[in-house]
Amino acid sequence: MNIKKTLNVAFSAALLLLTLASCGGGVPAGAPDSSSGSAPLSESVTVTLGVVGAIYEDLWKPAQEALKAENINLEFVQFSDYVPPNNALANGDIDLNAFQHRIYLQSEIESYGYEIQTIGNTFIIPLNLYSQKVSSVEELKDGDVVAIPDDLTNGGRALKVLEAAGLIKLSDAAGFNPTLEDIESYNVGITIEELKANVIPSALPDVAAAVVNGNYALDFGLKTDEAIYKDSVLDVEEYWNLIAARTADLSDPAKVETYQKVVEAFQSEATEKVFNEDYGGYFIKVGWDQDLLAR
Known part of the structure; x- marks a missing residue:
């Protein structure tokens, strides 16, 4: 099991009471709404996310904060280059990764036989x-x-x-x-x-x-x-960056529910605000209308 779950009975009971006391069975008063409109997870879950470069932690910060209301603790695992993250994901050392575009993932799968796949699109950045x-x-x-x-x-x-x-x-x-x-x-x-x-x-x-x-x-x-020359080809899907998961984990409905919340938390106005305001539009959202975890 690669998603580490910690059950806290007292917290869950308190959360239930707060949920019942809030309007119409929504989230507790003062907490942000779930991006998917579904109830927060009943158990506290930690999801480890492999990334390459400190910039990714900034890009994922709004999602990390939003997921707290979903009872999901998103932990970043930093890698120094592009080689280890897919190996770590395939071996179960991390739960998800978000550092690569589609064509790189496909080449890794062809080279190493990794059974991992895209579960959500993030952005495209120029080269x-x-x-x-x-x-x-x-x-x-x-x-x-x-x-x-x-x-x-x-x-x-x-x-x-x-x-x-x-x-x-x-x-x-x-x-x-x-x-x-x-x-x-x-x-x-x-x-x-x-x-x-x-x-x-x-x-x-x-x-x-x-x-x-x-x-x-x-x-x-x-x-x-x-830049002395700016990359102008940004609509090629093979160069879209993504969130990847192990294929085997996607047969577990509980993990799919958790991963869906992670994807939706990233694909938010708060994330796009970081793209535009903190990084001057350097990151461009793409494929957020594609539901790759449709159930």
């Missing part, structure tokens, strides 16, 4: 090109080194950004996730260097430019208006 040495793409010259993430999916997306920026031409036969071998020609004689996504921001002083993953860009204080 921008940054530089501390030039102020525009046009200033890049032959011999300049441009860094991109070395993982297959973010690396493929980064190559598409470089193509859109006019630096390279990808083969028409390249798949959805191109690799360096799919580069047909260079419009500028740059050298593309593949680095771990989490170290690219700190490598900016050593390269001419770099494609930086959004969460790491934010962690390192890089602003979207500082």
